[in-house]
Amino acid sequence: MSTLTKISKAELHLHIEGTLEPRMMMDFALRNKVRLRFDSEREIRRAYQFSNLQSFLDVYYEGMSVLRQPEDFRDLALAYFAKAHEQGVVHAEIFFDPQAHAEREIRFATVALALRDACDLAFNRWGITTCLIPSFLRHLSEDSAQRTLDEALSTLEAHPGLFIGFGLDSSEWGNPPEKFSRVFQRVRNAGLHVVAHAGEEGPADYIRQALDILGAERIDHGVRCMEDPELVRLLAREEIPLTVCPVSNWKLGICKTPEQHPLPAMLDAGLRISINSDDPGYMGSYIGDDYDFCFSRMGIPQATLERLARESLEDSFLRSKSKILA
Numbered sequence: 001m002s003t004l005t006k007i008s009k010a011e012l013h014l015h016i017e018g019t020l021e022p023r024m025m026m027d028f029a030l031r032n033k034v035r036l037r038f039d040s041e042r043e044i045r046r047a048y049q050f051s052n053l054q055s056f057l058d059v060y061y062e063g064m065s066v067l068r069q070p071e072d073f074r075d076l077a078l079a080y081f082a083k084a085h086e087q088g089v090v091h092a093e094i095f096f097d098p099q100a101h102a103e104r105e106i107r108f109a110t111v112a113l114a115l116r117d118a119c120d121l122a123f124n125r126w127g128i129t130t131c132l133i134p135s136f137l138r139h140l141s142e143d144s145a146q147r148t149l150d151e152a153l154s155t156l157e158a159h160p161g162l163f164i165g166f167g168l169d170s171s172e173w174g175n176p177p178e179k180f181s182r183v184f185q186r187v188r189n190a191g192l193h194v195v196a197h198a199g200e201e202g203p204a205d206y207i208r209q210a211l212d213i214l215g216a217e218r219i220d221h222g223v224r225c226m227e228d229p230e231l232v233r234l235l236a237r238e239e240i241p242l243t244v245c246p247v248s249n250w251k252l253g254i255c256k257t258p259e260q261h262p263l264p265a266m267l268d269a270g271l272r273i274s275i276n277s278d279d280p281g282y283m284g285s286y287i288g289d290d291y292d293f294c295f296s297r298m299g300i301p302q303a304t305l306e307r308l309a310r311e312s313l314e315d316s317f318l319r320s321k322s323k324i325l326a
């Protein structure tokens with residue numbers, strides 16, 4: 001294991017459903033009597049040939065159909081924390097997709113409380129601190145997001161501090177941030193943090209919308225900002241954190257080869273960047289592997305990556321958690 005794997009870091013962009021390993025998928029399917037179209041781990045892995053974001057999301061939503069019981073969410077998160085601990089994670093901000101589970105009639109509170117149990121265990125076992133960030137699925141309607149927010153806010157009333165903000169994820173093209181302007185107005189009014197996936201596959205303008213219309217404090221991915229030099233200057237000047245996921249970008253065809261990833265140019269432009277894994281169960285790369293990938297395949301110097309690890313801790317919402325709990 002390299003020194004980059006072990007250095008202390010925060011993971012700020014991680015979908016807990018994306019940590020589902022093929023072995024776990026088989027085990028959960030068995031214990032919940034869910035029929036999968038796969039008969040073995042090998043068959044599952046063979047389906048992981050992604051050509052773009054949507055081809056991944058189709059498999060990702062199919063995979064999470066095995067998550068049915070609170071213990072599935074808890075076990076899934078615990079397995080991630082064990083792995084993250086091995087790879088130097090001391091703080092993790094965990095996304096989850098409540099609307100994807102509502103489809104199977106699993107309530108927001110069921111998912112969030114099960115994840116919180118795992119977070120408590122992670123703290124007791126490994127000293128890992130955590131925050132939960134539910135995300136709206138942008139391919140669904142504004143109405144669906146509003147109903148999810150209703151349920152989330154009433155859960156938060158009963159369990160103060162259970163989650164600290166909202167994100168926006170799923171299919172980017174045709175689902176601009178402005179579609180959710182009223183939803184995120186309510187999120188901000190509730191005193192919660194805002195993050196949003198933008199400029200992963202979608203245009204640079206979606207990054208502007210996420211900042212200007214949603215009030216996003218961090219941009220998830222944001223790699224396509226490089227197509228808008230004025231936006232790059234703004235992001236650099238305002239030190240807006242971009243949570244970049246290099247291996248995920250490569251596997252989803254955002255860049256054709258690791259060498260073509262815009263990360264070196266983004267660093268040269270003075271952007272504020274953290275390295276993250278996104279969906280490690282599907283990408284075959286946990287966060288420490290992503291750091292190694294930046295070093296070995298993209299030529300990012302070790303000292304730069306050590307700085308990014310330090311800054312990832314500063315870009316976390318950890319400091320404001322005590323404010324939210326108060």
Ligand code: ADE
Pocket residue numbers: 015018053060169170171197200248278279
């Ligand atoms: N949900 C899980 N992974 C995602 C990604 N890379 N982009 C958008 N939504 C996602």
Ligand code: ZN
Pocket residue numbers: 013014015169197220278
């Ligand atoms: Zn993501």
